[in-house]
Amino acid sequence: xxxxxxxxxxxxxxxxxxxxxxxxxxxxxxxxxxxxxxxxxxxxxxxxxxxxxxxxxxxxxxxxxxxxxxxxxxxxxxxxxxxxxxxxxxxxxxxxxxxxxxxxxxxxxxxxxxxxxxxxxxxxxxxxxxxxxxxxxxxxxxxxxxxxxxxxxxxxxxxxxxxxxxxxxxxxxxxxxxxxxxxxxxxxxxxxxxxxxxxxxxxxxxxxxxxxxxxxxxx
Amino acid sequence: xxxxxxxxxxxxxxxxxxxxxxxxxxxxxxxxxxxxxxxxxxxxxxxxxxxxxxxxxxxxxxxxxxxxxxxxxxxxxxxxxxxxxxxxxxxxxxxxxxxxxxxxxxxxxxxxxxxxxxxxxxxxxxxxxxxxxxxxxxxxxxxxxxxxxxxxxxxxxxxxxxxxxxxxxxxxxxxxxxxxxxxxxxxxxxxxxxxxxxxxxxxxxxxxxxxxxxxxxxx
Numbered sequence: 001x002x003x004x005x006x007x008x009x010x011x012x013x014x015x016x017x018x019x020x021x022x023x024x025x026x027x028x029x030x031x032x033x034x035x036x037x038x039x040x041x042x043x044x045x046x047x048x049x050x051x052x053x054x055x056x057x058x059x060x061x062x063x064x065x066x067x068x069x070x071x072x073x074x075x076x077x078x079x080x081x082x083x084x085x086x087x088x089x090x091x092x093x094x095x096x097x098x099x100x101x102x103x104x105x106x107x108x109x110x111x112x113x114x115x116x117x118x119x120x121x122x123x124x125x126x127x128x129x130x131x132x133x134x135x136x137x138x139x140x141x142x143x144x145x146x147x148x149x150x151x152x153x154x155x156x157x158x159x160x161x162x163x164x165x166x167x168x169x170x171x172x173x174x175x176x177x178x179x180x181x182x183x184x185x186x187x188x189x190x191x192x193x194x195x196x197x198x199x200x201x202x203x204x205x206x207x208x209x210x211x212x213x214x215x216x217x218x219x
Numbered sequence: 220x221x222x223x224x225x226x227x228x229x230x231x232x233x234x235x236x237x238x239x240x241x242x243x244x245x246x247x248x249x250x251x252x253x254x255x256x257x258x259x260x261x262x263x264x265x266x267x268x269x270x271x272x273x274x275x276x277x278x279x280x281x282x283x284x285x286x287x288x289x290x291x292x293x294x295x296x297x298x299x300x301x302x303x304x305x306x307x308x309x310x311x312x313x314x315x316x317x318x319x320x321x322x323x324x325x326x327x328x329x330x331x332x333x334x335x336x337x338x339x340x341x342x343x344x345x346x347x348x349x350x351x352x353x354x355x356x357x358x359x360x361x362x363x364x365x366x367x368x369x370x371x372x373x374x375x376x377x378x379x380x381x382x383x384x385x386x387x388x389x390x391x392x393x394x395x396x397x398x399x400x401x402x403x404x405x406x407x408x409x410x411x412x413x414x415x416x417x418x419x420x421x422x423x424x425x426x427x428x429x430x431x432x433x434x435x436x437x438x
Contacts, residue, residue: 013424021416079424103315174425182262192422196322199395199411202236205232208300210392
């Protein structure tokens, strides 16, 4: 993560996003207040952690009734969201690209996928799940036209390194990379590399550790 | 993350997985030695970080030639991998499930996706990208038969909470959850929740922060 954090840790930002999603779901169900320990329970963390995260963004609440759900949603929104909607493009409309697009469609988020890019003639020029798919050759001009500031890289891993220069040239500000190749960008462009293999190897490692600890514990 | 770490931080585990992938690619290209600063450059971190991570697992190297690629691959493997291959099932063979399956196929990893589960009659009973797809009703017995220890949850978000009890009953040890609902499990089951919305909101937040910092800097 290349960005400065203004004092809010990366993990807190992640949790704020997660809290908000839970709060939005609670709000839909007509819940007006929620206690920190309830929010904590849903996310598998401690109430102290929830309170610490919210204190970091300057939010305090009437503890007798819990947090006001709607107020907290707006408060987190002021931290996380840009004033204007953020336009996002998906680079690579294979299974992963389509999964991401489908997932975001109609969620009414401030983040909007507004374009997809591919080189497959079967996809280019079509509208897939409501998102127009352009040829990669039109990347720079489309980014400018559509005021796209973030891209999701869901191309085949082999192709990913070739996307770095077009991404820089187009003036993209943030990259979420799901391929197996870590991508590096100059300072000023935010990058998150999330390789599925790594996530899975991490789970597998901690499973192994758990088993070893249990064996030691029983022996 | 519910597991104990035996002193190796979660982030180091992630990076070890990433280093190994780079080392495997280097090995394929015939590279026998690699310097910490080269490895660091590929991953967009400092050489100090690389050396610290490898020191944590007790690996040191001849700094004149750099790290021996093959030896380091094996060394990291001893830390991350179980002695036996780990069998994984995918729950939900929509776009995301298929993207994950395709991605892992034929990679020759110690982690193997050996089964998929769905309830769609179009998918159940078929082999998709080389992986047999079973009905969710057969989950417990298939997990036992195929010695599956880890599941990837790529179902629709609405369905995810219904999967918790079957996962517990089947004796699954680790869960990688890609849906928007955080899933909680009893102690002893490792869970990683990776919501794509959160990853994207995080990138968007740091892009916003960068822009605000730049504006302040110029003003």
